[in-house]
Amino acid sequence: MKMNGAQMVCEAIIAEGVKTVFGYPGGAIMNVYDEIYKQDGFEHILNRHEQASVHAADGYARATGEVGVAMVTSGPGFTNAVTGLATAYMDSIPMVVISGQVPLSLIGTDGFQEIDAVGISRPCTKHNYLVRDVSDLPRILKEAFHIARTGRPGPVLIDIPKDITAEFGDFVYPKDVNIPSYKPTYKGNNRQIDKAVEAILKAKKPLLYIGGGVVLSDASDLVRKLAEMGQIPAVETLMARGVMGAKNPLLQGMLGMHGNYSSNMAMSETDLVISLGARFDDRVTGKLSEFAKYADIIHIDIDPANIGKLVDVDYPIVGDVKIVIEKIINRLEGKIKPSRYSDWLEVLERYDNLYPQSYVDSDEVIKPQWVIERLGELIGEKAIITSDVGQHQMWAAQHYPFDRPRQWINSGGLGTMGFGFPAALGAKKAFPNKTVVNITGDGSILMNVQELVTASEYKIPVINVILNNHFLGMVRQWQTFFYEERYSETDLSFQPNFKALAEACHGIGYDVTTKAEFDEAIKDAIAKDKVAFVNVQVARFEDVLPMVPAAGALYNMMLPKKEAK
Amino acid sequence: MENVRRVISVLVENESSVLSRISGLFAGRGYNIETLTVAPVPHSNLSNITIVTKGSARVLEQITKQLHKLVPVYKVIEHNEMIEKEMVLIKFPIEQNLADIQVLCGAYNGGIVNVGNDIIIGMVADEPCRIAHFIEATKRYNPIEIIRGGVVAIER
Numbered sequence: 001m002k003m004n005g006a007q008m009v010c011e012a013i014i015a016e017g018v019k020t021v022f023g024y025p026g027g028a029i030m031n032v033y034d035e036i037y038k039q040d041g042f043e044h045i046l047n048r049h050e051q052a053s054v055h056a057a058d059g060y061a062r063a064t065g066e067v068g069v070a071m072v073t074s075g076p077g078f079t080n081a082v083t084g085l086a087t088a089y090m091d092s093i094p095m096v097v098i099s100g101q102v103p104l105s106l107i108g109t110d111g112f113q114e115i116d117a118v119g120i121s122r123p124c125t126k127h128n129y130l131v132r133d134v135s136d137l138p139r140i141l142k143e144a145f146h147i148a149r150t151g152r153p154g155p156v157l158i159d160i161p162k163d164i165t166a167e168f169g170d171f172v173y174p175k176d177v178n179i180p181s182y183k184p185t186y187k188g189n190n191r192q193i194d195k196a197v198e199a200i201l202k203a204k205k206p207l208l209y210i211g212g213g214v215v216l217s218d219a220s221d222l223v224r225k226l227a228e229m230g231q232i233p234a235v236e237t238l239m240a241r242g243v244m245g246a247k248n249p250l251l252q253g254m255l256g257m258h259g260n261y262s263s264n265m266a267m268s269e270t271d272l273v274i275s276l277g278a279r280f281d282d283r284v285t286g287k288l289s290e291f292a293k294y295a296d297i298i299h300i301d302i303d304p305a306n307i308g309k310l311v312d313v314d315y316p317i318v319g320d321v322k323i324v325i326e327k328i329i330n331r332l333e334g335k336i337k338p339s340r341y342s343d344w345l346e347v348l349e350r351y352d353n354l355y356p357q358s359y360v361d362s363d364e365v366i367k368p369q370w371v372i373e374r375l376g377e378l379i380g381e382k383a384i385i386t387s388d389v390g391q392h393q394m395w396a397a398q399h400y401p402f403d404r405p406r407q408w409i410n411s412g413g414l415g416t417m418g419f420g421f422p423a424a425l426g427a428k429k430a431f432p433n434k435t436v437v438n439i440t441g442d443g444s445i446l447m448n449v450q451e452l453v454t455a456s457e458y459k460i461p462v463i464n465v466i467l468n469n470h471f472l473g474m475v476r477q478w479q480t481f482f483y484e485e486r487y488s489e490t491d492l493s494f495q496p497n498f499k500a501l502a503e504a505c506h507g508i509g510y511d512v513t514t515k516a517e518f519d520e521a522i523k524d525a526i527a528k529d530k531v532a533f534v535n536v537q538v539a540r541f542e543d544v545l546p547m548v549p550a551a552g553a554l555y556n557m558m559l560p561k562k563e564a565k
Numbered sequence: 566m567e568n569v570r571r572v573i574s575v576l577v578e579n580e581s582s583v584l585s586r587i588s589g590l591f592a593g594r595g596y597n598i599e600t601l602t603v604a605p606v607p608h609s610n611l612s613n614i615t616i617v618t619k620g621s622a623r624v625l626e627q628i629t630k631q632l633h634k635l636v637p638v639y640k641v642i643e644h645n646e647m648i649e650k651e652m653v654l655i656k657f658p659i660e661q662n663l664a665d666i667q668v669l670c671g672a673y674n675g676g677i678v679n680v681g682n683d684i685i686i687g688m689v690a691d692e693p694c695r696i697a698h699f700i701e702a703t704k705r706y707n708p709i710e711i712i713r714g715g716v717v718a719i720e721r
């Protein structure tokens with residue numbers, strides 16, 4: 001069929017089954033917006049900032065596992081989108097971002113709103129395209145979605161000059177993709193898998209080290225099965241919260257800089273690390289030479305470059321973690337005695353009893369950890385939780401009872417403040433019947449606060465719980481510990497009226513200073529079905545503990561004071 | 566870990582931004598590039614990029630893997646058994662002894678390729694380490710300009 005490039009873009013989005021696109025128009029992408037106006041195959045949400053559009057598409061992708069789509073114009077529209085691309089790239093999130101570009105004839109002339117989008121985004125996309133001929137566009141669209149979702153997923157940018165969206169060409173959306181230079185490995189080498197299974201059967205203190213790759217490949221059920229059939233203890237990274245389920249007795253908790261005692265000790269004492277879609281991030285490993293010092297390492301990852309990047313691996317297995325675990329389970333069946341590691345589990349239980357994940361509650365002031373726990377009691381497994389970046393994020397990861405994968409959505413790799421609110425919009429668009437709560441800070445929420453308007457206009461009632469400590473709290477904590485309490489530019493005592501701010505944008509606001517008010521605010525916000533700010537005044541100087549100082553050994557944790565709750 | 570020299574050939578799809586993808590990868594991840602040469606592969610839509618780099622075993626492994634990850638990259642060859650050549654062009658003042666220069670270039674697989682009113686241009690193609698010796702040996706003839714071409718390599 002003959003159609004213009006702009007129509008091709010819309011047809012591809014429809015063919016890919018994308019129901020919601022997030023974006024912001026401008027000169028170079030107006031042809032596409034004209035076609036969006038004419039079609040009814042998908043909904044378009046006008047965020048109030050391109051960064052929010054990309055984070056919203058990202059949140060949609062994280063909640064569903066499908067490819068998120070965002071659309072921006074050239075120049076400033078694109079540069080505003082870069083943080084969103086980088087955020088998705090670091091966490092391997094499948095996404096296609098379409099940017100307008102100046103007409104081909106103007107490229108290279110410093111034209112109005114011209115910027116080298118492909119050049120800027122190269123290090124923060126899985127792949128990118130500058131379309132030079134309308135006849136390439138159907139193939140490029142197809143490839144972009146394919147590349148975004150296959151192998152190790154990631155964001156793909158398609159930069160389309162304005163004349164190409166106007167130009168007519170033949171359109172048949174390709175059924176298949178053929179990129180001879182792009183063939184991800186899924187199956188895992190059987191000999192390596194055999195060896196890994198031998199190692200598991202020989203180990204005395206094995207440990208499942210679960211990363212975000214397990215969420216991405218929808219392998220959580222299999223990971224739980226593997227853990228249970230062998231009674232193998234497990235630790236989760238920040239990105240993997242929810243995989244094992246909070247109530248699972250085999251789960252030690254989260255490991256790393258703010259991991260709990262038994263998780264970090266488990267990693268320090270294990271004799272066999274079974275790494276499942278994790279990438280040995282420095283916030284997880286601490287000092288590398290002390291990390292899992294007594295262990296052999298099985299590393300299962302779809303990206304060969306992750307294997308051996310930071311630590312030497314004894315059993316490298318390149319493949320989709322889901323397929324590989326299935327093979328491991330089949331080989332272990334009937335061979336592994338579940339009581340085999342009971343001594344090891346006992347050791348870990350003792351560690352957990354010694355220093356459980358805890359905090360000292362208070363009657364005078366609300367403790368941020370209490371807010372998270374209470375939220376867990378109030379909305380628990382039904383809700384989707386997003387977060388921004390800072391102390392509140394760590395408390396959420398530590399204290400919320402995550403029960404399933406894709407319930408916890410946060411920017412782990414890039415640590416992008418301003419991610420949580422727009423990501424919550426994306427998640428809520430995907431699951432309108434689920435309660436979606438963004439756990440945020442008084443610093444972070446202001447970084448995409450304009451989305452109050454988007455949420456109100458499109459009736460996307462997400463709840464922002466602001467753990468308001470009047471500080472850029474995480475930076476303040478480092479200043480307390482490592483900079484002799486010189487609180488350089490972290491005091492946020494000067495505050496907006498958050499309640500009024502929400503209401504000025506047609507949402508609803510709550511000021512919370514007591515526990516009872518918190519319960520009421522949450523119940524009311526759920527009932528009201530409006531975008532909400534629940535502004536909770538929390539203890540200002542609370543620290544996130546345990547803490548492993550950067551580049552310290554995991555077993556050297558700063559621990560919370562030992563007092564009964 | 567000890568740094569070792571490595572010659573890598575990368576077979577890529579001939580698209581406009583592929584070189585920037587590769588040089589950007591090296592710059593962004595802090596890998597070293599000693600030389601880099603690119604040319605199309607005859608009768609195909611591929612290009613061959615030869616990179617000489619240095620790094621620890623872990624870094625060299627990462628370089629290969631990261632190159633593989635780039636979508637337009639077909640093949641990455643880490644050369645062990647190879648023929649390796651580099652070309653150099655070198656310009657001397659006309660006052661120098663033409664016959665001496667001719668013999669010197671001849672000893673390194675080359676010769677004189679141009680003689681003008683005020684200059685002599687020599688060209689040699691040889692193993693990179695021999696190129697270094699050659700350049701050293703030309704010093705006494707007061708070379709005006711030396712242009713090295715970068716390494717190309719082929720598996721034996």
Ligand SMILES: Cc1ncc(C[n+]2csc(CCOP(=O)(O)OP(=O)(O)O)c2C)c(N)n1
Nearest residue numbers: 390391392415417441442443444472473474
């Ligand atoms: C865009 C961005 N800028 C700066 C930082 C550095 N940073 C990390 S945490 C943090 C403080 C966040 O403050 P707030 O949102 O109030 O959260 P809190 O730590 O107080 O819970 C800052 C500035 C960041 N992660 N992202």
Ligand SMILES: [Mg+2]
Nearest residue numbers: 441442471473
């Ligand atoms: Mg704060």
